[in-house]
Amino acid sequence: MKKLMLLISFIMIGVNLLGINEKAEMKKLILKIREESPKDFILIPQNGTGIYFEGENKINYKLVDAVDGITQESIFYGYPKYGEKTPSEEKNHLLKNLRMLKKLDKVIMTVNYTDNKYGKWRSRNLAKENNFLNYCPKDREVTEIMEHVFLKNNKDIVNLSDAKNFLYLLNPEKFKHKSEYIDKLSQTAYDVLIIDLYFKGIELKKDDVNKLKIKPQGGHRLVIGYFSVGEAEKYRKYWREEWNDKLPKWISHENENWEGAYIVKYWSEEWQQIIEKMLKNHIESGFDGVFLDTIDTYQNFEEE
Incomplete structure (x- = not known):
């Protein structure tokens, strides 16, 4: 029996040594993106706030x-479903982390999924109480521009900390042409625009991004490019046709809550090469920074 227990112990130690520390690997990836970015390039990771803490x-x-801002979805509204009030236990846990990070002079941005007048008012006021910025999209897919801007100002936004508001638009499918999309965005009065590098597969050029950097009421604003670091998306340029028949080894499985999005082993060399290319494209297109989504993918692996 003693020999058997020793053997089991050695096997468990071996599994540990060969295993991956998913949280540590996500930290490495964020730091790598920081190192490969220009000095004043802005990094805004979304969700997974536990990654900034060791223990409690x-x-x-x-x-x-390494980061300039931190975004959290559904802290007040939108969890578990669009429009629903986020349960107090979940909200309070997130608030505790975000308040600690706010004290370290990090810009905290919240995205709350509600189109209810009271829900939007409540989200805005709770964010204001904590000195957070807030945005409430009309739908979970974030396809529309919310034109009414609170705390509108004409000052230059040089650093993320100068911003009083932000726009979050990930899916411009409702616009027919790129020119229409750029014109509509340029007319909004937001201090920060968080948008995709692509419009229906067409990459935005430096002239497009530069046009977006000027607010209609006067003053310079920041344009931040979105990309996912923890999931591969079927509709992206990097997606290969053969992956539809057989997924590469570095893709784990499809996200059951988001069709066409696949959880990746983000520590793999193949995926990190894709990340490097995406980062380079954003820099060359003149974006002021990048918005790193699906940071919380490490939690999926830990739960599994």
Whole structure:
């Protein structure tokens, strides 16, 4: 029996040594993106706020220093479904983390999924109480521009900390032409635009991005490019046709909540090469920074 227990112990140690620390690997990826970006390039990861902590309250200052802002979805509304009030337990846990990060001079941005007048008012006021910025999209797919801007100003937005508001638009499918899309965005009064590098498969050029950097009421604003670091998306340029028949080994499985999005082993060399290419494209197109979505993918692996 003693020999058997020893054998089991050695096997478990071997599994541990060969295993992947998913949280640590996501930290490495964020830091790598920071290192490969220009000095003043802005990084805004979304969700997965636990990644900035070691244990309950010990802060990873190196990682916190690497990012400029932190975005959290559904802190007040939108979890588990669009329009629903987020349960108090979940909200309070997120608020605790975000308040600690706010004290370290990080810009906190919240995205709450509700189109209810009271829900939008409540989200805005709760965000204001905590000195967070807030945005409430009309739908979960984030396809429309919310034109009414609170705290509109004509000052230059040089740093993310100068911003009073932001627009979050990931899917411009309702616009017919790129020129219409760019014109409509340029007419909005937001301090920060978070948008995709592509319009229906067409990459935005530097002239397009530069046009978006000027607010109609005067002043310079920031244009931030969206991309997902923890999931591969079937509709992206990097997606290969043969993957429809057989997924590469570095793709784990499809996200059951989002059709066409696949959880990736983001520590793999193949995926990190794709990330490098996406980052390079954003820099060359003149974006002021990148918005890193699906940071919380590490939690999927930990739960599994």
